[in-house]
Amino acid sequence: MLTRWLPTVSKPFRLAPYLGLLSLSYLSLGVTIPAMSLIVISKGFSLSRLSLAMIVFSLSVMAFEVPSGIYADAKGRRKSFALGLVLSLIGTLLLFSSSYLLLCAGFACTGIGRAYASGSLDALMIERGQRAGKKLEDIVFALDVNSGISLSVGSLLGGLLLSLGAQLDNLTSLVLLVRVFLVALSLLLLFLLIPKETQTPEEAFTFKAQANALVSALSSSPFLLAFSLSVLVQGVLLASLEGYWQPYLKQLLVSDSQLWILGLISASVFAVSVLGSMMGKRLLSHMRPPLVYCLAFAGIFALQLMLSRSHTIIQFLLFYELIYLLLGVVSVVGMYLLNKKASDAVRTSLVSVSSFCLQTGGLLANLLATVVFLGGGISRYWVITALGGLGMISILSVWLLQRTPRT
Structure with a gap:
């Protein structure tokens, strides 16, 4: 055969x-x-x-x-x-x-x-x-x-x-x-x-043997565990932004005749994220990849704090587009780090773990939103997720920077 x-x-x-x-x-x-x-x-x-x-x-x-x-x-x-x-x-x-x-x-x-x-x-x-x-x-x-x-x-x-x-x-x-x-x-x-x-x-491999190989890879690698947790944090971030940016921006519009701006932003976010991916690829050859990953992540949450305090359409556009620029950097550098560390034997399993963590973060973000919205609005919600994200990335960066795979 x-x-x-x-x-x-x-x-x-x-x-x-x-x-x-x-x-x-x-x-x-x-x-x-x-x-x-x-x-x-x-x-x-x-x-x-x-x-x-x-x-x-x-x-x-x-x-x-x-x-x-x-x-x-x-x-x-x-x-x-x-x-x-x-x-x-x-x-x-x-x-x-x-x-x-x-x-x-x-x-x-x-x-x-x-x-x-x-x-x-x-x-x-x-x-x-x-x-x-x-x-x-x-x-x-x-x-x-x-x-x-x-x-x-x-x-x-x-x-x-x-x-x-x-x-x-x-x-x-x-x-x-x-x-x-x-x-x-x-x-x-x-x-x-x-x-x-x-x-x-x-x-x-049998399914059981492959599952054991995945557990062994995660348990023996503090870097992979820290990276998976960082993806969960990213899931919280994405859900908090993608689920609530439209109603927040709508409040800043003078009238519904300006709703075309929502479509413009949706289209421009793609171009900006691709530009971020290009930046991330270039930075891979000039800086330590985990450092780029952590700094970009921290920058995103800092920008989310500024976004929560935006009071004009121009301010909102500036901070929102910059967030997606850095998300493009995080995406390509994160994929590089994960695949650099992953062995061929568990590569797809580790990608699936990352996807699961991303979706779990989204679920946690929506659960948090239901609690925050009982006594506050989108602005307070973004402040809470941004501060929590900064705290988590600060902690995780210790493991990510010390346990990074050799490039």
Whole structure:
């Protein structure tokens, strides 16, 4: 069986097939971003039903995030990505239904599919790229920029499809049809473009053995533990910003005629974060990566404090855009640090742990918001999360700087 795949695996490694396939995957996710809530609301269900469907989706992703990473490392990253696409395809087909139970089942399937697909092909590309002599910083930079551009284009396409769907009986039917096409095309191209992984019997791990390897990697590395906690802090930050910047800015507008500014900011944030990724890649060769990571993180929370005290649109724009500039730096440097420390045997598992921590941080941020909003507003909420974030990063930086992997 091994010789059957030798001609395929021996081909020169190229980034383009991996980036192209990942781009299609992100496009399929991006088209649904403007339509997620409308999939439920447009079929006559209440906001409370929408909230429950979103909870089903979030819990499905969280529940399978780490197990899917372990599965990818144990059974194959290509296989995990394929499984994720199949589940996403089934889940999207269920979202055409007008039955609330089937809609929830669709959200659950797409959530599980997202867990199995996320990080698996990225890890395979990083592993094969490094073996082919590519620089890690170049690979993670390409991944970061590719995902940002694809999600942005997908979101714009989703908005256009919604406007076209408004003329049909089903508002979200075109969005879902395009998503089905993109996911199915991704599945087809996966088998055509990405060589199959070959594992000898000695290399194949059981799920339990792979889980033990992950636990061993985390418990033996203070750096990985500190990094995972920093990702949790990042999850709190992102949820506190992305969930509440629109109502905060709306209060600063003179009238609703200026609401176009919200769309302008949403579009500009992408460009700024890509610029931040470029800055981060350049800084990797001039400064210690963990120092860049910690300083950028601290700068973000300092800017969030300033954002909470902004009283004009110009002030808000300045601080908000600078935050996303530094988030671009944190993203590419963080990916570099994690993959520099991670061994091939547990690479996808560690990426899944990071994703789980990011989502856990988002959940904690929303729980904190429900408490803070009982006696305060968004400004106080941002002050609390910023001060807490600065404190946590100050503590974690001790471990991150002392236990950093050699570059």
